[in-house]
Amino acid sequence: MTSNEEKLQIVKKHIRNYNDFPKKGIMFWDVFSVLKEPKIFHLLKEVLVDTVKKIDPPIECIAALDARGFLFGSLLSLEFNVPFVPIRKKGKLPGCTFRASYSKEYGEDTLEVQIGSIKKGQKLLIIDDLLATGGTLACSSQLAKQCGAEDITYLVVLELEDLKGRELISDHKLISLIKL
Numbered sequence: 001m002t003s004n005e006e007k008l009q010i011v012k013k014h015i016r017n018y019n020d021f022p023k024k025g026i027m028f029w030d031v032f033s034v035l036k037e038p039k040i041f042h043l044l045k046e047v048l049v050d051t052v053k054k055i056d057p058p059i060e061c062i063a064a065l066d067a068r069g070f071l072f073g074s075l076l077s078l079e080f081n082v083p084f085v086p087i088r089k090k091g092k093l094p095g096c097t098f099r100a101s102y103s104k105e106y107g108e109d110t111l112e113v114q115i116g117s118i119k120k121g122q123k124l125l126i127i128d129d130l131l132a133t134g135g136t137l138a139c140s141s142q143l144a145k146q147c148g149a150e151d152i153t154y155l156v157v158l159e160l161e162d163l164k165g166r167e168l169i170s171d172h173k174l175i176s177l178i179k180l
């Protein structure tokens, strides 16, 4: 049987990087290069499912980040039969929302979540493809807390360790699968 570590080593080999994208000086890590190969995406899915299974107490809701976080959040919400909540870039969600702005590695942005989409006290997983400076996850956590979330676990596929994003989100547990 292949261990999670072995599976992740294989996945890591399939992550392509691009220099100077989307701006000069940024090394861009493209998680879509994994999705282009179903066998490799399947290995990643197995590790994600196994990782979430081990979270105790069990998660009750999954919030995922627009857009790449959606790729993993929706498959996990089906697997664990818990609600999927999108945290979207501004102007995309109908109804009443909480909104907050933040800085990320290559710019600034604003995120929104629908009021009432995360229930007060729910054990929440916030998932994204990648942690860089941590601005995106810190902003998401702020929005989730406005909805009443208290018990949060962060999960990312990739962590750019040099950018020290985990320091910005040290308020809750962070699980990162592959460190770059």
Ligand SMILES: O=P(O)(O)OC[C@H]1O[C@H](OP(=O)(O)OP(=O)(O)O)[C@H](O)[C@@H]1O
Residues within 6 Å of the ligand: 065, 066, 067, 068, 069, 103, 104, 105, 106, 109, 128, 129, 130, 131, 132, 133, 134, 135, 136, 137, 165
């Ligand atoms: O840790 P940070 O410095 O905040 O950066 C991480 C975020 O940046 C990327 O998203 P992006 O906003 O580019 O959106 P996308 O998923 O729509 O490409 C990535 O998918 C993370 O959400």
Ligand SMILES: Nc1ncnc2[nH]cnc12
Residues within 6 Å of the ligand: 026, 027, 028, 029, 030, 104, 105, 106, 130, 132, 133, 160
């Ligand atoms: N270096 C990077 N590669 C891919 N996505 C990112 N989001 C923020 N920084 C990134």
